[in-house]
Structure formats: C-alpha cells, structure tokens
Amino acid sequence: MSKTIxxxxxxxxxxxxxxKLLAKxxxxxxxxxxxxxxxxxASAAVAAVANDIDVKTYCADLSTVEATESLAQEVIASxxxxxxxxxNAGVLKTPETVTSEGLDIRxxxxxxxxxxxxxxxxxxxxxxxxxxxxxxxxxxxxxxAALANATGLDDMEAYSxxxxxxxxxxxxxxxxxxxxxxxxxxxxxxxxxxxxMVSDAFGVQGKSLSIxxxxxxxxxxxxxxxxxxxxxxxxxAGDFGPPHADxxxxxxxxxxxxxxxxxxxxVKNxxVKNxGS
Ligand SMILES: NC(=O)c1ccc[n+]([C@@H]2O[C@H](COP(=O)([O-])OP(=O)(O)OC[C@H]3O[C@@H](n4cnc5c(N)ncnc54)[C@H](OP(=O)(O)O)[C@@H]3O)[C@@H](O)[C@H]2O)c1
Numbered sequence: 001m002s003k004t005i006x007x008x009x010x011x012x013x014x015x016x017x018x019x020k021l022l023a024k025x026x027x028x029x030x031x032x033x034x035x036x037x038x039x040x041x042a043s044a045a046v047a048a049v050a051n052d053i054d055v056k057t058y059c060a061d062l063s064t065v066e067a068t069e070s071l072a073q074e075v076i077a078s079x080x081x082x083x084x085x086x087x088n089a090g091v092l093k094t095p096e097t098v099t100s101e102g103l104d105i106r107x108x109x110x111x112x113x114x115x116x117x118x119x120x121x122x123x124x125x126x127x128x129x130x131x132x133x134x135x136x137x138x139x140x141x142x143x144x145a146a147l148a149n150a151t152g153l154d155d156m157e158a159y160s161x162x163x164x165x166x167x168x169x170x171x172x173x174x175x176x177x178x179x180x181x182x183x184x185x186x187x188x189x190x191x192x193x194x195x196x197m198v199s200d201a202f203g204v205q206g207k208s209l210s211i212x213x214x215x216x217x218x219x220x221x222x223x224x225x226x227x228x229x230x231x232x233x234x235x236x237a238g239d240f241g242p243p244h245a246d247x248x249x250x251x252x253x254x255x256x257x258x259x260x261x262x263x264x265x266x267v268k269n270x271x272v273k274n275x276g277s
Pocket of ligand 1: 012
C-alpha cells in the first residue's frame with residue numbers, strides 16, 4: 001500500500017537518495033528543504049525516477065523554532081494523514097554556529113527541530129505511523145546547558161551531543177506514547193556515507209549514499225521495525241544495538257525531553273516579548 005512519507009533535508013545526501021528510493025517504490029513523498037532552488041532540483045530528480053509523479057515540497061530553515069512551527073502548520077494544512085516522518089535534516093560544520101534564537105545550530109537542527117516537528121505532527125500521524133530519527137555513531141553525553149543556549153562547543157562535540165540527544169528523546173517520547181501505535185526509532189544510517197556533510201567535515205569521499213537510503217526505507221516500511229519503538233538501529237553493525245549508555249537510562253532521556261520543552265518555551269516567550277516591545 002502506498003504511504004505518505006515526509007522527509008526533512010531531502011535536497012541532498014541521504015535524504016534525497018531515500019526520497020528517490022521511496023518514490024520509485026510507489027510512495028507519496030513530501031520533500032522538505034531550506035532552499036527553493038534545491039527543492040526544485042530535488043523534486044525534478046524524484047519525479048524523474050517515479051513516472052513523473054507530482055512531488056509536494058516544503059521550504060523551511062529548521063534552525064529556528066519559529067520556522068519549524070510554520071513548517072508543521074503547512075504540512076498539517078495540506079495533508080489529511082501522514083504515515084511516516086523521517087527526521088533526516090542535519091548539520092555538522094557550518095560557518096555560523098549560533099542561531100538567531102541563540103541556540104547552537106547543531107542542537108537546533110539535529111535535536112530540537114525534529115522534536116518539535118514530531119510533536120506538532122502527532123495528530124496527523126495515523127495508526128501504525130512511524131517516526132524515523134537520524135542518529136549517528138558519533139554520540140557524546142549531553143550538556144543540558146549547551147542544549148539550551150549556545151556555549152561555544154566545537155563542531156564535533158556539538159554534533160555528537162546533538163545526535164545522542166535525538167536518540168535520547170526518541171526513547172523518552174516512545175516510552176511516553178506507549179498507548180499509541182506509533183513507532184519511533186533512532187537510526188545510525190552508517191558512518192562516512194558520501195554526502196556533503198562528510199566531505200566538508202572529514203575531507204573524504206565516503207561510501208555509497210544508497211547504504212543510508214536503504215536503511216531509512218526499511219525503517220520506514222519494513223515489518224522488521226514494527227516493534228522497534230524506542231530502539232536504536234546501528235547500520236554500521238547492520239542490526240539493532242545499544243546506543244550510548246545515557247540513551248538507555250529513561251530518567252536521563254526524560255531530562256533531555258524536559259530540557260527541549262523548556263528551551264522551546266523560552267524561545268517562544270522571548271519572541272512574544274520582542275513582538276510586544
Ligand atoms: N553521511 C553520513 O555518513 C552520516 C552518518 C551518520 C548520520 N548522518 C545523518 O544523516 C542525515 C543526513 O545527512 P547527510 O550526510 O545526507 O548530509 P547532507 O548531504 O549535508 O544533507 C543534509 C540535509 O539537511 C538539510 N539541512 C541542513 N541544515 C538545515 C537547516 N538549517 N534547515 C533545513 N534543512 C537543513 C540540508 O539542506 P541543504 O541541501 O540546503 O544543505 C540537506 O538537505 C543527518 O542527520 C546526518 O547527521 C549522516
């Protein structure tokens with residue numbers, strides 16, 4: 001049966017490759033990107049491999065709470081149902097590391113935006129829906145102060161913390177949604193896959209992006225992920241496996257959820273105050 005699948009960061013790398021694969025298999029893909037030009041090229045590339053289907057696109061910079069909320073509203077306004085959300089957009093190295101809302105861009109894009117999008121889209125996610133969150137083999141204990149406000153972490157430290165943080169909130173939210181038939185899973189798509197993120201950060205060409213696209217497609221659709229809620233799939237090992245120990249500690253996972261909630265609330269309050277002054 002054809003599913004409706006929203007992929008964030010579908011304009012390049014693993015996300016674009018996964019969008020092509022899913023569309024080719026007959027699924028309705030909704031492509032998110034932050035650049036209108038790149039979205040136009042991505043939708044043409046997806047349509048070209050899938051019998052010129054009509055591909056819906058959404059443009060939003062996920063580095064701010066405000067734009068992420070608007071994206072969620074746009075998706076809700078233009079769809080009756082969503083079967084799969086793939087939170088793929090991510091950033092490691094970038095010239096500007098502090099967002100306009102004062103957050104470290106790695107936490108903003110890799111951790112907080114996917115949380116906000118997932119929560120806002122829950123009403124649209126039907127029975128048996130899936131949320132696939134992009135984790136990484138790079139995981140480091142989360143400094144909650146750095147999640148809440150940019151503190152000048154170096155690129156790799158910020159990235160690794162943001163990737164453990166998404167793994168932790170995935171487990172935390174999965175456990176709090178046990179009464180709903182939604183599956184949330186974290187996936188390390190494989191290390192050093194040949195995207196611009198990898199060439200910019202490590203100066204290597206990397207392995208085939210199809211390795212990442214295929215595991216995202218399996219996580220989105222295959223029965224082997226039906227009971228995977230809260231788990232971590234490590235595609236370097238080719239199996240489910242233990243993430244960093246912090247992501248197995250539900251108290252610590254819920255502390256990350258709480259810190260994200262507080263950060264979003266603070267950013268929104270500051271916006272209201274600024275609008276009033
Ligand atoms: N490649 C690997 O080996 C590897 C390993 C582990 C995990 N991952 C994860 O896999 C995911 C995809 O990464 P990739 O390697 O395919 O990297 P990529 O080629 O750089 O793609 C990243 C995607 O995210 C989008 N993006 C970045 N910043 C954004 C922002 N502020 N707002 C909205 N969209 C934004 C990019 O948009 P633009 O096209 O406009 O730049 C692009 O579509 C990431 O979450 C990454 O952490 C990758």
